[in-house]
Amino acid sequence: MRADARKNRDHLLAVAGAAIAEQGVEVSLRDIARRAEVGLATLLRHFPTREALLEALLRTSFDELTGRARELETSSSPEDALVRWLHDCVVWTTEYRGVTVLMAAAIEDTESALHASCVTLRAAGARLLARAQEAGTARSDIDGADVFALVAMLAWLGDQPSLAPRADRLFGVVASAILTR
Amino acid sequence: MRADARKNRDHLLAVAGAAIAEQGVEVSLRDIARRAEVGLATLLRHFPTREALLEALLRTSFDELTGRARELETSSSPEDALVRWLHDCVVWTTEYRGVTVLMAAAIEDTESALHASCVTLRAAGARLLARAQEAGTARSDIDGADVFALVAMLAWLGDQPSLAPRADRLFGVVASAILTR
């Protein structure tokens, strides 16, 4: 990649991160391009879709979350590990208002730039769930896809201004439903 | 209202219902107007916002749901009444893909045409919850707004094609979390 292109790409990512933090993932791509003092076409060549832009922006976060899952797998009791990781996931999404809908769409769309990351995340959750289930502390009638859906639900809740104040309490309610104690 | 206007209004409602059933509540208003063989301006005069159109379209459903709540209040045990009504609410939203987001936005926006209906719905749920709480069969650390949020979460889940297959099972999980048995 040419040096000037690399510079534009990096700059766009930085600006996009700021814009999304302010306005959520549905922020106008034109706005991002304007704020980066770059043509819209330039943004769209580097990141042909909104998903592609997000994938580049969230790659680090995704890696951190899967790493966190591995870490908890050895450092905590199965039930604590599961609940803490779910909490980490939900908290993380609050930084990217609106990302949940895109992730839900991506996990079954193999063409989406976010697909692989979402599948990896779901697998990490499934491992933690299986561990708790083997220990007998998580209900056995749910699977990794259910956990992914539950996280998505709670994350979506946090995205809705009117419902967000309930997010913490309802996380507890849902967590208590997953555990068998 | 002039007779021709009334006719247009009714026709628009019928067409809008069909269009929304096919494409969800985010269907293009221009499309609805086109299918009704009417100018976009005409649709927008009868229903100045998407919320206003939905309000007219869903008024009957809203009334049915609140009526159903009253009915269950006398015909079923407190816990059955609560769970069945929640289920009715979630099932109902599946007919109007995407309506959950608008309802979540409307419940705190007193300007929204959907506001009153949402508040009424939340109150109906709060009554059923209180009844179950008094009977000691629902956890006491949640309130009507929490129930509204839980229904919204589950309804949203049903709107996401990739997560919808889990909706039934997770309804059960959430329901079991509300009840204290």
Added chain:
DNA sequence: CATATATTCGGATCAGCGATCCACTTATAT
């Protein structure tokens, strides 16, 4: 260093959206 060329850029354009304006039509009351 000068030049060739492959890459990158972004203004211009397109079709779509909801919102608004206003000249025109039409139902209805007198």
Added chain:
DNA sequence: ATATAAGTGGATCGCTGATCCGAATATATG
């Protein structure tokens, strides 16, 4: 039959993301 109030919808605005292509430029080569 006519006056008038009510209703209509084409045209236009600013916005969105997508695409095209002539212009600008970084870089490799002579």
